[in-house]
Amino acid sequence: MPHCTEYLSASLGATLSQFVSASTTEARSWKERRGRWCIFTSAGDNNSIRSWFEGGEPRKWELIVAYYGNNESEFLELRKASTYAFRTKGGKFQNLKKFVAKQPIFFERYSYIWVCDDDIRMSVTQINEAFAITELLGFWIAQPAFHPRGKNSHPLTIYAESQCDYRIVNFIEVGVPIFRQDKLADFLQCYDGSLTGHGIDFWYMNFFGANKLGLVRNLFANLFRPGELGRFAIIDKVQVINPHAEEKGGREIDRLQSPELRRAAWAEVRAKYRLVEFPPTEFVCRKMSDRKPVSVVTRYDVAKLIAAALVPKLANLKVSCVNALLRFHRGLLGTLSRLHRFPPSASTAKPVESRVLVERLGYLPGQRLLIVHADDLAIAHSVNAAIIKGLGTGLINSASVMVPCPWFPEVATFAREHPEADLGIHLTLTSERTACRWGPTAPRTKVPSLVDGQGYFHQTWTHETKISAREVEIELRAQIERAFSLGLRPTHLDSHQSRLHKSGRSLFEIYLRLGREYNLPIVIARDWFAKFPYLQCSLTPRDVVIDRTVTIDDEIQPQEWSTYYRRAIESLQPGITQFVIHPGLDTAELQAFSRERQSWGAAWRQRDFDFFTSLDFHGRTLT
Numbered sequence: 001m002p003h004c005t006e007y008l009s010a011s012l013g014a015t016l017s018q019f020v021s022a023s024t025t026e027a028r029s030w031k032e033r034r035g036r037w038c039i040f041t042s043a044g045d046n047n048s049i050r051s052w053f054e055g056g057e058p059r060k061w062e063l064i065v066a067y068y069g070n071n072e073s074e075f076l077e078l079r080k081a082s083t084y085a086f087r088t089k090g091g092k093f094q095n096l097k098k099f100v101a102k103q104p105i106f107f108e109r110y111s112y113i114w115v116c117d118d119d120i121r122m123s124v125t126q127i128n129e130a131f132a133i134t135e136l137l138g139f140w141i142a143q144p145a146f147h148p149r150g151k152n153s154h155p156l157t158i159y160a161e162s163q164c165d166y167r168i169v170n171f172i173e174v175g176v177p178i179f180r181q182d183k184l185a186d187f188l189q190c191y192d193g194s195l196t197g198h199g200i201d202f203w204y205m206n207f208f209g210a211n212k213l214g215l216v217r218n219l220f221a222n223l224f225r226p227g228e229l230g231r232f233a234i235i236d237k238v239q240v241i242n243p244h245a246e247e248k249g250g251r252e253i254d255r256l257q258s259p260e261l262r263r264a265a266w267a268e269v270r271a272k273y274r275l276v277e278f279p280p281t282e283f284v285c286r287k288m289s290d291r292k293p294v295s296v297v298t299r300y301d302v303a304k305l306i307a308a309a310l311v312p313k314l315a316n317l318k319v320s321c322v323n324a325l326l327r328f329h330r331g332l333l334g335t336l337s338r339l340h341r342f343p344p345s346a347s348t349a350k351p352v353e354s355r356v357l358v359e360r361l362g363y364l365p366g367q368r369l370l371i372v373h374a375d376d377l378a379i380a381h382s383v384n385a386a387i388i389k390g391l392g393t394g395l396i397n398s399a400s401v402m403v404p405c406p407w408f409p410e411v412a413t414f415a416r417e418h419p420e421a422d423l424g425i426h427l428t429l430t431s432e433r434t435a436c437r438w439g440p441t442a443p444r445t446k447v448p449s450l451v452d453g454q455g456y457f458h459q460t461w462t463h464e465t466k467i468s469a470r471e472v473e474i475e476l477r478a479q480i481e482r483a484f485s486l487g488l489r490p491t492h493l494d495s496h497q498s499r500l501h502k503s504g505r506s507l508f509e510i511y512l513r514l515g516r517e518y519n520l521p522i523v524i525a526r527d528w529f530a531k532f533p534y535l536q537c538s539l540t541p542r543d544v545v546i547d548r549t550v551t552i553d554d555e556i557q558p559q560e561w562s563t564y565y566r567r568a569i570e571s572l573q574p575g576i577t578q579f580v581i582h583p584g585l586d587t588a589e590l591q592a593f594s595r596e597r598q599s600w601g602a603a604w605r606q607r608d609f610d611f612f613t614s615l616d617f618h619g620r621t622l623t
Contacts, residue, residue, distance in 0.1 A: 037061035037131040038110045040099070042092040043078060045069040047118035048243070053081065055123035061114075061131060066095035091196030092117065093174075097188055111135055113184050117175040121150075122240040130178060130238045133166065133288075140183045140208060140231040142166075143176045144238040151242045155615070156280040156394075157234060164236040164285040170210045171280035172232055174201035175242060183208065192269075198259075199266030202277050205232070211278045211420055237288070278420045279394030358575060370569075371546070371578040372612060373523075375426055375496070377401040378408040380436070382590040382602070386583040386609040388414055391421055393613050396583065400426035400494050403479040404438045404457070412486040424492035424520075425483050427476050427511070429467075429499050431457035434596045442478035447471040461503070469506045476514055494523045505534035512538055523578065525549045547575035552608070554599045561607045562616060569617075583609035 043049060043065050053059065062083035067075045068090065079085040088095050096115060100107065107113055112135055114127070126144065134142040145159040146152050157173050174197055179187070187204045195203065205211070210232050269275065358367055374387045378401045390396030401411045401423055415423055429450060431437045437456040440447050444455055449468040452458050458465055483490055493515050495501055500511040501524075515522040527548040529536045539545065556564050568579070584590050584605025594601035611617055 034111050034135065035060070036110045037112050037114070037135075038064060038083075038107065039114045039116050039127070040064045040066075040092075040096055041116050041118045042066045042068055042090070042095045043118040045071045045074050047078075048121050049078065049081065049118055051121050051123065052127060053124055055125040057123075057125045057128060059124045060128045062110075064099070065118075066090075066092075066099065068095075093191060093200055094193050094196060097191060097193050100185075100188055107181055107184065110181050112178055112180055114176070114178045115184070117242070119243055120176060120240050121243060122238075126238050126240060130235055133235050133237060134178050134233075137166070137233065138180075139178075139233045140180050141172045141204070141210075142178045142233045142235055143172045144240045145234050145236045146173075147239045147241045149241065151244045154280050156282060159239045160234075160236045160282075160285065163287075165288045166233045166235045166237065166286055167282050168284040168286070169232055169234050169280065169282050170278065171205055172201060172210075172234070174198075176240065177201070177204070194269055195265055196262060198262040199269060199275075199277075202275055203269065203273070206273075206275045208232075211276065234282075276418060276420055277392070278418075279392060279397075281394055366574040368572045368574055369576045370572065371398055371576070372396050372581065373494075373578050374399040374581050374583050375494075376582055376584075377423070377426070378403070378405040378411045380405075380584065380590055380593050381407050381410065382585040382587045382593075383407075383583070383605065384410050384414075386585045386605065390583055390609065390613050391418075395613055395617055396581070398422045398424070398491075400424035400492070401483070401488065402426045402428045402438075402496060403483050404428050404431075404441050406436070406438065409486070412483075412488055415489070416487040419489060422491050423488060424494055424523075425480060425488075425490045426494055426496050427479060427500060428496040429457060429472065429475065430460060430497055432459050432497070433593060434459075436593050440475050440478070441482050442475045447475050450475055461499070467503075467507075469510060472507055473510045473514070476510065480514065480518060490520055492521045492523060493518075501528060501535065502532060505538065508532075508535060509538050512543070516542065523549075525578065546578055547573070549578045549580055551580045554604075558603065558607060562611050565611050565617070579612075581608045581612055583612065585609065 037060060039052075039061055041047075041049070041064070044067075049063075049065070052063075063081065065078050065082045065085040067078055067085055067087050069075065075085065075087060086099075088098065090098070092115060112131055114131070122144070130142070130144045143157065146157050148158055152158050154171065154173060156169060156171060160167060187207055190207055191200070191203065208231065270277065358365070358369065372395065374390060374396050376383055377387050377399050378384065384407055387396065387399050391399060399422065401408065401415075403425060405428070411423070415421060428438075431439065437454070439456045440450055444451055447468075449466055449471050450457060461467065480490075480493075493511070495511065500507050511522060514520075521544045524535060524539070524543065524545050525548050526545050550568050552561070552564055565579075582600055582605050584602060586602040586606035590602035590605065598604065
């Protein structure tokens with residue numbers, strides 16, 4: 001853990017007390033504090049603070065500087081320019097906590113406090129505007145957008161161009177958070193001073209419940225408070241520059257603590273406080289002219305928040321988590337049945353039309369929705385590593401796990417530590433590889449038709465393979481129960497190699513029945529109906545049907561991989577499409593695993609991983 005080497009001296013504390021007394025030591029009401037803003041920063045010798053006073057406009061905020069550098073003349077200059085300055089060592093939030101410990105009511109005179117890195121390049125006009133918008137819209141925590149030419153750690157925080165003045169999000173980056181005063185005070189009660197930088201943003205976003213479910217909960221708890229559409233926002237109307245390390249002669253924070261120690265400290269804090277490093281996600285994009293009280297906000301906006309469906313933006317394409325999409329629809333089924341008066345007979349009932357599903361999810365007719373789903377978690381460690389990293393970026397937003405496979409325990413551990421991850425069960429009845437095989441989860445003696453002479457699942461099914469439907473149900477139940485027993489909370493069911501879709505009505509109805517019994521949606525696509533008509537015959541209005549699936553095949557040459565996916569995205573039709581992808585890392589392990597054939601092999605999976613975690617897919621270079 002980092003150690004703060006120097007605390008405020010008694011004489012400095014006394015001086016500060018005199019300063020506070022000269023201004024006010026009373027806690028002001030919220031109305032009296034409105035429009036009183038403060039920037040707190042820790043500054044070294046390579047700071048950009050002088051740029052903050054440029055722009056030809058009077059500053060409407062006060063500045064507190066904790067100076068950790070070694071240049072006496074620089075400190076004197078900062079003291080002249082700031083409301084108050086003092087010398088101490090430590091990170092920005094560490095120094096802030098020390099400051100508040102000495103003067104616990106100091107910040108009660110302000111409505112908003114900007115805890116800002118000292119190297120951020122911005123003008124007084126930009127600072128004034130960022131404060132004003134944050135206060136006008138009543139955000140708990142906000143930040144300006146980062147200009148693309150600077151350093152950007154999270155794609156979400158990059159300027160979203162002129163279509164947005166601000167975006168409702170679940171993540172505010174640690175370098176530039178603007179806190180409402182009472183919320184900063186609440187977080188500092190929780191923050192123990194153990195982190196210098198890395199992970200603090202996830203700490204305070206966890207503390208305020210800023211992940212997707214937390215945002216929805218906060219939204220409905222305050223549904224009739226004007227102006228509070230969301231708690232956390234990126235203000236695209238103001239763009240600041242976070243300079244690259246080489247522009248400023250290295251990172252000051254690395255002199256305080258190495259990156260390795262910062263990561264280790266974050267891992268310790270994350271485990272201690274059970275924090276979740278959820279994917280940074282955008283929920284709503286707004287212009288200032290669109291602002292309305294939440295009490296009259298449209299169902300379209302509220303449903304978008306619930307569905308959490310604005311992850312990467314590709315033109316007017318919206319990307320939706322299968323978890324949010326299907327689970328939300330499942331909650332609507334009773335309402336839909338009443339509204340549309342579906343016939344009660346299962347034999348004559350039709351599945352919910354795509355138009356109804358899209359519109360009930362809050363989207364306009366003709367909207368294109370995309371699910372990016374990764375298959376085969378647990379098949380190999382290299383596959384686990386790729387998919388877990390993809391889920392962390394938010395660009396891959398759904399995955400399913402093969403319970404019988406050797407690397408399932410690793411996935412189960414990840415699922416327990418990341419309950420927000422959208423993980424389904426990839427129900428498995430075959431073991432197609434040669435070098436690595438797996439068998440049933442149920443005892444082999446109970447499912448003899450599913451295994452070969454060596455006790456593994458059959459590599460494939462032929463006309464000669466006699467599969468018992470009763471044994472299939474035994475095995476599928478065993479996989480579902482094992483997933484639950486090891487801490488997985490699956491969001492859906494799907495089928496490895498589509499065995500349960502394409503092997504006849506009897507197996508499909510087992511699959512469908514288990515989904516209903518466990519209250520887990522199964523993924524069914526309308527474009528399968530022509531080839532397998534029995535699918536549609538078995539469905540009722542209680543079953544979710546998406547429009548189509550897209551999977552790359554071995555006819556596509558490696559050099560055409562990105563072109564294929566780009567064209568698939570550009571040609572998407574209205575409705576709900578699921579890309580079924582197979583990410584992995586082209587390591588020695590995966591090469592050995594898949595050495596008998598290239599299809600779905602190591603290089604194949606690496607190409608899928610590279611495209612779906614790229615800025616190309618994110619839409620910043622895709623046209």
